[in-house]
Amino acid sequence: xxxxxxxxxMIRIPLIDGDSCTLxxxxxxxxxxxxLSISNGAVRINTGxxxxxxxxxxxCPSDSISFDPKSLRELSFxxxxxxxxxxxxxxxxxxxxxxxxxRRSIRKYGKKQPSGxxxxxxxxxxxxxxxxxxxxxxxxxxxxxxxKVMELAMKxxxxxxxxxxxxxxxxxxxxxxxxxxxxLFNYKKNHIESVKMALQEFERxxxxxxxxxxxxxxxxxxxxxxxPLEDSVLASYNIVLIAHSIGLGTCYIGYAVESINRSKKxxxxxxxPPGNRVHVVLSLGYPVKKHIRRxxxxxxxxxxx
Ligand SMILES: Cc1cc2nc3c(=O)[nH]c(=O)nc-3n(C[C@H](O)[C@H](O)[C@H](O)COP(=O)(O)O)c2cc1C
Numbered sequence: 001x002x003x004x005x006x007x008x009x010m011i012r013i014p015l016i017d018g019d020s021c022t023l024x025x026x027x028x029x030x031x032x033x034x035x036l037s038i039s040n041g042a043v044r045i046n047t048g049x050x051x052x053x054x055x056x057x058x059x060c061p062s063d064s065i066s067f068d069p070k071s072l073r074e075l076s077f078x079x080x081x082x083x084x085x086x087x088x089x090x091x092x093x094x095x096x097x098x099x100x101x102x103r104r105s106i107r108k109y110g111k112k113q114p115s116g117x118x119x120x121x122x123x124x125x126x127x128x129x130x131x132x133x134x135x136x137x138x139x140x141x142x143x144x145x146x147x148k149v150m151e152l153a154m155k156x157x158x159x160x161x162x163x164x165x166x167x168x169x170x171x172x173x174x175x176x177x178x179x180x181x182x183x184l185f186n187y188k189k190n191h192i193e194s195v196k197m198a199l200q201e202f203e204r205x206x207x208x209x210x211x212x213x214x215x216x217x218x219x220x221x222x223x224x225x226x227x228p229l230e231d232s233v234l235a236s237y238n239i240v241l242i243a244h245s246i247g248l249g250t251c252y253i254g255y256a257v258e259s260i261n262r263s264k265k266x267x268x269x270x271x272x273p274p275g276n277r278v279h280v281v282l283s284l285g286y287p288v289k290k291h292i293r294r295x296x297x298x299x300x301x302x303x304x305x
Contacts, residue, residue, distance in 0.1 A: 011068035013050045014057065016043045021064040027056035051134040075124045078117040080246065099245045101294050106249025107211040109285035113145065114215055114248055119284075122217070125242045129234035132227025138235045141270055143216040152216070152256075153209050155266050157202055159259040160195050167192055195255070211251060213283035218260070218270060220278045232279035239282065249287035256281035 014027070014036075021043055028036045028043065035046050036056060052072055057065040088096070123140055131137065143149055166172045167188045176184040198208040210216060219236055221228030240250045260266045260278045272278065 010070045012052060012071050013045050015066045015068065016045075017064040017066070018042055020062045022062050024061060026059045026061060027065060030055045030059045053134045075128065077121045077124055079115070080118070080121040080125070080242065096241075099241050102291070103240060103244040104249075104291050104295060105251040106283070106285070106287045107251060108288040109211060109213045109249065109283070110288050111146070111214060112286045114284060114286070116144070118246070118248070119144070119215065119217075122239045122243060122284075126219075126235035126239045129231070129238050131231040131234070132225075135226045135228075135231065137221040137225040137228040137231045139220050139276065141218040141220070141272070143218065146212075146214045149210050149213055149216055150207075152266070152270075153202070153207060155263070155269065156209060156256055156259045157199060159263045159266065160199060160255075163187070163259075163262075164192060164196065164199075191255075209255060210253060210283045213251075213285045215284045216253075216256075217280070217282045217284055218256075218272075218278055219280040219282075220272050220276045223275055223277050228277070229279045236280040236282055239284075243284060247286065249283075249285060251283045253281040253283055 016027075023038055023041070023043070025038060028038055032053065032055060033048060033051060035048055035050055037044050037046055052067070054067065054072055057067065119142055123142075126140070127136060127138065129138075143152060163184075166176060167184055173184055173188065201208050217236070217239065219232040221232055225231075236252070243250050257278050257280065260270065260272070260281070264274070267274070267276075267278075
């Protein structure tokens, strides 16, 4: 397949309208990379790579800064309507805290499929997250529909059956140490029994992997990127919170992350390039039950220095 260079012809710097610019210097002061300066009556772009964070655009009082739409665009929503205000007051803080505090992992979903519009909005919300050096190294796969979810579940089942066979064979277990260190030993010690139980349940028609979800979101990114794991996790948590606030449930599925990353076939089938790793798999759907109380948490160390 011919690879298309998405960056071709893209202008990767702020475009400054000299006619409306008042030379107030707000963009110069804001740029985290110090790429902007004022000289000879104009804002100049210094050498060095702009990380396209758009901070300059966001502080310009005369609206004189824009970007090539091929490199930056405004987020757009179809069902979820973000309020236009730029600040949050205590009322919003209380609501945000309520959303954070009342969210739980959902392990029982109804059949109703979240609409494509809502899922698109969740992706738009996801990419508002911060990212390392603004690289935004997140790529999304939407697995939409229970049939497709089950297709993936069956591939993961096959993966775990094969892995258990290796882990249960003392010779192959010992050999695995040479290639993967303690990974398989740890899997055998910590997870194999619950995986075996889940496999038995799967044969009885109980989906303990994706909990009966009608859709999944898979977030992946380049292995050699800046902070792709953190980028993906932060993006996913935006999804989790907004999904919860509109009555959708989610659950992080770590078992799916592990198996997809270890299986070339599953990665290929999902269209994930070999140079990418999956960082997050989320189940997504409408919860069957509502929790009536908020989560309790363990006491945690907190050392103020
Ligand atoms: C990285 C990660 C992986 C997880 N993997 C699974 C999983 O494979 N299956 C599952 O049912 N829950 C999984 N969870 C959900 C946790 O079990 C859950 O977040 C935790 O028990 C706290 O419960 P709460 O999310 O309802 O507050 C995972 C959570 C995280 C953060």
